[in-house]
Amino acid sequence: MMLLQLFFFERYYDYQKSAAFHRRFLELSESLRNTSPASMQIPDSFAPFESKYYALAAIGSIQGGRLMLSLGKGSIDDGRDNVVRKMINVMPKSGQGGGATLPDKLLYTAIPNPELANLTHALSTWMHDTAGFNAVMKDGKPYFLRTNPASAEAGSSKQLVAVAPLGAAEGEGRFMIAVSSLQPVGDATAVFRSFYLYLYAIAIALILLLVSLYSRMITRPLRMLNKVALKMARMDFSQRSAIRRRDEIGNLSDTLNFLSVNLKAALEELQSANDKLQEDVDKERRLERLRREFVAGVSHELKTPLSLISGYAEGLIDDVQQGRKRERYAGIIREEASRMAEMVGDMLDLSQLEAGQYRLDPERFALDELLRFAADRHEPMLADIEVELALLPVYVNADKLRISQVIDNMLNNAARHTAPGGRIRVAMRDATVNRVEVSVWNEGRPIPEALLDGIWSPFYKAEHGGGEGKPGRADFPQGSGLGLSIVKQILLLHGSEYGVRNEKGGVRFFFTLIRAL
Secondary structure, eight states, X not given: OHHHHHHHHHHHHHHHHHHHHHHHHHHHHHXXXXXXXXXXXXXXXXXXXXXXXXXXXXXXXXXXXXXXEEEOTTSSBOSSSOBOOOEEEEOOOOSOSSSOOOOSSOSOOSSOOHHHHHHHHHHHHHHTOHHHHHHHHTTOOOEEEEEOOSSGGGOSSOEEEEEEEEEEETTEEEEEEEEEEOOOOHHHHHHHHHHHHHHHHHHHHHHHHHHHHHHHHHHHHHHHHHHHHHHHHTTOOOOOOOOOOSSXXXXXXXXXXXXXXXXXXXXXXXXXHHHHHHHHHHHHXXXXXXXXXXXXXXXXXXXXXXXXXXXXXXXXXXXXXOTHHHHHHHHHHHHHHHHHXXXXXXXXXXXXXXXXXXXXXXXXXXXXXXXXXXXXXXXXXTTTSEEEEEOOOOEEEEOHHHHHHHHHHHHHHHHHTSXXXXXXXXXXXXXXXXXXXXXXXXXXXXXOGGGTTGGGSTTHHHHTTTTTTSOOOTTSOOOOSOHHHHHHHHHHHTTOOEEEEEETTEEEEEEEEEBOO
């Protein structure tokens, strides 16, 4: 705007005023020619034209070599505030050129007037321009020109001059002339320059302030969004953007929150899948370890009876012994074979239970009767051990065959680790409203705490030397090392709680079953 005003405003002003001045002058001259073809009086309608365009209008007449001018109202001030109408008679023409000539000064010079001086100067310029004079007074065409002011007193701006015929022919007749001063816009342009220095100094300071304010207004939500994005980059999706706007930043905030929610859900699902995969990998590793340990345990357990069977069988073949020793060799072979058969049966049971291929056959039975029957069945083994029973009349829903196997294994285990003259106590108690607990306590040394979890693993006995630190019984048949593992799998299928703990004077194994209605 400053550049446009400084370099183009003056030209634009000149063009606009010239065009409007010429257009209005032609309208007035046309109206005067149509309404008053012979009048030398300037109509009152000329006053707004003169006022608006800072103009001085006159009607001229050239007759018989003399020039007369009639000025409008207010054109000349006689100093007494009287609006007068003046008729100016101009000296005869010199006879040279195409028309009358004007002297240096008008006859009426009582009151100096810059506008009148400009009018006479413009009139002289036109009349001395042969082509312009003939265009108006002979051809009947309007004529426009620009002149400099008559003198320094008349101003410094250019003068617009317009002349139109009012019934002229052959160089004589009436015409209308008007002179308008182009008000100096150069001064206004100079004022603009100094004004713009202050304006733009203030504007720059204001712009800097507004830039600071608006940049903060714009960057503040962006910084908030960046903070949320940085947290998301650190895999922290707990923070949400609080920006709620109906624009691009608001849309970005909603998109970022949507992305955060979806990423959090996706990562949680991925984490869950990874955890499950890790559990599967750990389980597979554990199973692989158990398989290796199982094979090693089976190999260890089978190696001894196979060696015994092989040695005694060779003795029988070689007929190294006779009589009772021969029978004893045969008995040892039969005993070791039976033990191997028992071990193979236990391994098959454990394999089925661990693979989940075994299906329980639950039924309603009296648990106290099953415990009492198991104690009676083991009486020959427990002849030198005091057995105590503390039972409750309780019915349960369970697989009777498998629960009987659990009780037998626990009794066998207790008998193996109870010294002659020791005690075993089989008891029942209410664990919860709908569960009953069965426990088998044997008198003996405690199991080291670090080994309590290991006793449920296959071949624990083989791995740890038949229960290191426990008294044991040399006269009692040793187990396969699979009994407690089978107990664990059966109880897991029943949804039972089970465990072992060291108590004062001995060790207690326990498990729970659901009561029958």
